[in-house]
Amino acid sequence: MxxxxxxxxxxRQAYKLAGEQLGKVDIEExxxxxxxxxxxxxxxxxxxxxxxxxxxxxxxxDITVSLVNSEAQPPINDKILIxxxxxxxxxxxxxxxxxxxxxxxxxxxxxxxxxxxxxEPLMKYFGGEPQRLIEAAEVxxxxxxDYGDVAxxxxxxxxxxxxLVLWRGDEEFSPRSNILFDASISSYLSTYDITVLCETIVWxxxxxxxxxxxxxxES
Numbered sequence: 001m002x003x004x005x006x007x008x009x010x011x012r013q014a015y016k017l018a019g020e021q022l023g024k025v026d027i028e029e030x031x032x033x034x035x036x037x038x039x040x041x042x043x044x045x046x047x048x049x050x051x052x053x054x055x056x057x058x059x060x061x062d063i064t065v066s067l068v069n070s071e072a073q074p075p076i077n078d079k080i081l082i083x084x085x086x087x088x089x090x091x092x093x094x095x096x097x098x099x100x101x102x103x104x105x106x107x108x109x110x111x112x113x114x115x116x117x118x119x120e121p122l123m124k125y126f127g128g129e130p131q132r133l134i135e136a137a138e139v140x141x142x143x144x145x146d147y148g149d150v151a152x153x154x155x156x157x158x159x160x161x162x163x164l165v166l167w168r169g170d171e172e173f174s175p176r177s178n179i180l181f182d183a184s185i186s187s188y189l190s191t192y193d194i195t196v197l198c199e200t201i202v203w204x205x206x207x208x209x210x211x212x213x214x215x216x217x218e219s
Contacts, residue, residue: 011076011077011080012076014080015076015079015080015083018079018080018083018084018087019063019083021083021084021087022058022063022083022086022087023060023061023063025087027045027047027060027086030047030086030087030089031047031086032091033089033090033091034049034085034086034089034091034157034158034159034188035050035089035157035158035159036048036049036050036086036158044059044060045059045060045061046058046059046060047060047086048068049082049085049086049157049158050155050157050158051078051081051082051085051156051157052078052140052141052154052156052200052201052204053139053140053141053155054067054068055067055068055069056068056074056078056082058082058083058086063083065078065079065082065083077196077200078200080196081189081193081196081197081200084189084190084193085157085160085188085189085193088188088189088190089159089187089188090187090188091187092159092184092187092188093184094159094161094182094184095182095183095184096182097182097183098147098163098180098181098182098183099180099181099182099183099185100178100180100181101114101179101181101194104181104185104186104191104194105186105190105191106191107191110191110192110195113195114195114198117195117198117199117202118179118195118198118199118201118202119177119178119179121202121203121206122164122166122177122179122202122205123166123175123176123177125205125206125209126166126177126205126209127166127175127176127177128175130149130150130166130168131150132209132212133150133152133164133166133205134150134152135208135209135212136205136206136208136209136212137152137154137164137205139204139208140154140201140204140205140208141154141155142154142155145163147163147165147180148165148166148167148178149166149167149168150165150166150168151163151164151165151166152164154201156197156201157188159184159188160182160185160188160189160197161181161182162179162180162181162197162198162201163179163180163181164177164178164179164201164202164205165177165178165179165180179198181194
């Protein structure tokens, strides 16, 4: 499976580069900018990062990423996103203003990939059952917000709220979905990372939806 091996090699290289990038910054300052918690335990520097309703610790100077109070190994994509967030955070205040993906730097170029990997599956799995989106989002610490017909906001990171929106449609308009961002998001993640993050969120929600259905059938 050469293609799979290429992906795995690419992820390992991205993880290595992300660690090297983070090793060059003042981690205490980056914790302040990102909203992460800085700690020193037994001479070991740590950053505690909240990501999708779970706590992760990043150790320094060796740069490792692990779940707090869990032996489970985080997916390498999640590790890369956590390191990028810590390294790139600029401390920009949340603007409380929505922007669409195409308004991000190079967003128009990435949009076809973003739409295929995030918006389309969001519509496919939740468009017919919008209320299920609220239930699934709660597992990631998300909550309902007043937008569209059904919408939820999930704090992917402390300063990166992601809002997923569904419209039911009517006689004039077909059902549709979208994902919106705070105007400050590019101060924390690149547009490529935002694409990966949204895909991660949507497929986690789909998994929760399917697990909920399985439990309902079992009961």
